[in-house]
Amino acid sequence: MQTRFRPLGRSALAAPMVAVPLLLGACDDRPLPIEPAGELASVAGVAPSTVRTAGGDLVTGDAAAFAQALAEIGPEGEVLVWLKEAGTPGPSPEFLINLPGSGAETIALPAETPGAKRRNNLGPASIRGASVQAVVRALGEAGVDDPRPMQALPVMSVRLREPVRLAALRVLLRHPNVDYVSAVRSQAIEFTGLPTGLNAEDTRHTVHDVLSAWDITRGSGVKIGIMDSGLARVAATGNFHEDALFTTSTFGNYGVVGMGFVDDECGSTPASTGSCIPYDDRGHGSIMAGLAGANDNDLGSVGIAPFATTYSMKISWNTYIRGYCGSYPWDESTSCLEGDDFIRAIDYAAINRFHVLSMSFWLQKTNSDDYRALSTAYNTYGVFLVAATGNTVGGAAQYPAAYDVVMGVGGVDAAGNNLYSTAARDVSGYYFGRSLNPTCYKTSYCDAGSPGLYGNFTGSSIATATVAGVVGLVRAAHPTETPAQIWQRITATAEGTNKVVKANAAINWVRP
Template sequence: MKKVVIASVAAVLLSFGAVTVAGPGNASTEPQQATGQIIVKFRDNGAAAGVLRQHSLSEGAGVGSTGAHVVKVPAGQESSLIEALSRNPAVEYAEPDEVVTATTSDQYFPRQYALQNTGQSFTNTASTLTVAGGTADADVDAVEAWSVTTGNGVKVAVLDSGVATDNADISPKVVLRANFSGAATNEDNYGHGTHVAGIVAASSNNTVGVAGTCPGCTILAGKVLNDSGVGSSSSLANGINWAVANGAKVINMSIGVRASRNLETAINNAWSKGVVLVAAAGNGGNQTKIYPAAYPNVIAVAATDNKDAKASFSTYGASWVDIAAPGVNVYSTFPNHTFVLGTQNSRSFGYDVGNGTSMSSPIVAATAALAFSSHPGATNASVRASVESTADKISGTGTFWAYGRVNADKAVR
């Protein structure tokens, strides 16, 4: 296990994005629609051009494998055109292209425990901070799992804000990049995607930085959030389709959006192709569903702390949240250039902590990848069953989440 380097210590509350909540006592805001575009699916594509012409519109780009198209519309007329098109029998559905945001509520508590925690305290010499270990059983037993497998090249798609090219602990693990966000480049100038990717697959045993939960995994970096941390449901659906086409066994989505039939179609298509999909349950501190986590073919992940208790900010509800994983004070990689989350929250270049179900989701995604690696011939259904059925039934199981807190060691055996 590598040493964790912390250049600075801060306790900053972060709120960004439409469906996220900064923490206790802060109400979430309503998700927003992408301006100037909607998603339309026709029952008969031959009728599309004629129907759209009636509204002075033209057919736009397809959305992955869903059969729907993004249609450009005058700003301010999105809702009225959705209503008008929905009344046409040739239209299967018309819906907003919802804004997608990262689901991180970032409150700094200086403890590292997620992968292995023996309950000890230690002094971080970089920041002269004494760090308490917490409860020994609050970790996911990743180190024990590595005696079975470290992932062996299993591809995990991280659909997020990109992965920084200048952090040597995670950038070499990226085997393919794509940009669906509308940003000028696929560089991660927001920071969220780099942090999530490091939780999945940062290099281990190289004496610097952090170790990923699945250090042998590789990353498909699909940039679906722009440099402000905002994307659309269509960009996410396109990212899902791209990930499937390029061999992802697991897709992680530490993002939140309102329900979308188009997005659900992309999710279901990916599941039918044998992919495990994992998403953050959100940081509302309530039971309100967010998507894609709430879709049946997605593993919805809540957050726990270093005492194996539900994180105060975590969304919950055993009727739809499947599993939990550490999401408080999770150390991981950040860009080594100026990035938005670093500027907003005094996060250090290279390495620092993040808090939120955004951090919990990639731990579960990486565990699924480890399970794929350790079970030859496994299917997405069998891997999901392995991950869920072997979770530790901590306090809150059956109330806050259905199965428990993930245990990587048990999942791979």
């Protein structure tokens, strides 16, 4: 069967790019219930002293005062024990309070005679371990059983349980190897997930709250399939587009893998082996692959899931170059899909356990073979399926998005307004994005250019590839969940009338 293949991307002008810090959660950081005493007091002599400031700082040599303040901060009683460094002067309360920072300090400081020369207790780093162990032994004798020395810094973290807290503090304040003890606090933190390279993020990243999700995962270990027109190469060298090269890093293998499944290019070569990788002959497939998984480097715009392995699966051929299908002879705007190529690509995704399969097109004709292949991939092999509902406002979804095992994606603007088929969608994605932009000619393959070319595009194609990348992030964060459970996460956290997908919310959603 030959089917007219209608890609759903459109060219557009550039959209403004927005980068904003994203707040993830908040922790209780209650101020200490200490009455302010105005200006800093001075430490006189060697008697234990207490310094309080209007800002809530406390520096004290009194173990009982520090223990009381520690109980107010939190029940865990966790502290950092800083050790003396050879040849450094003992810190004063003023010095500790004036260290850069914005939070209140709560510190236990051993008293020293003013002007006394600092003893060289710890010696060089090569023999420091013995002095560290001396503090560990002293804490053990006081009933503290789990001090955790750091590897490089002269500090250890210690949890001072209530029954032994006061006794342990008195030991620490008397120990010759202890510089000071600092209370550990919980505080709010802002994560600002951004590309690690010099890529620009665009509005699709912020609309779908992708930057926050990147603080949790960037898709490492996930396989994303992009069924489309292929992946562009540089005509002069035959190499893939620079932004889609498959690479290896500390995050594992990632990038874009070009695969061919069409008979006209591959002939008798088994497409599933990956040995036949035809050029992109439209440019559409290169754009979609870049939207979902473009590498995080210094080229163009980073993909939604840059550390995933994205498979560019060529399933269609350009009618101007390879002939015509149906009633569209030599129509350069139309591509064709043969039924066996479509099924072969679905089979490859199933047997290789792809986490998501993206279809940024609609089929003029479809049949039970298509449905059976897609439903088997979804229900038996755990492949999450997404497809574009079409570039129309309202109306019924096109196939394959209309199948019940496929998540239909409509397009919206940055405010979530209906643009493309959102009346018939399951969810919506941002309709605009910057991606790979190969130059195509009527009778030749698309040229990726060198260096790579980039452009801005619009349509429900873009929305679908973007949502596919989001699904990849969610599946990376929840690798044991079924497609049905991932579907529930995404739809339960989608926002607004048109159900705009939100990556971070879907990842962090707690199932009732």
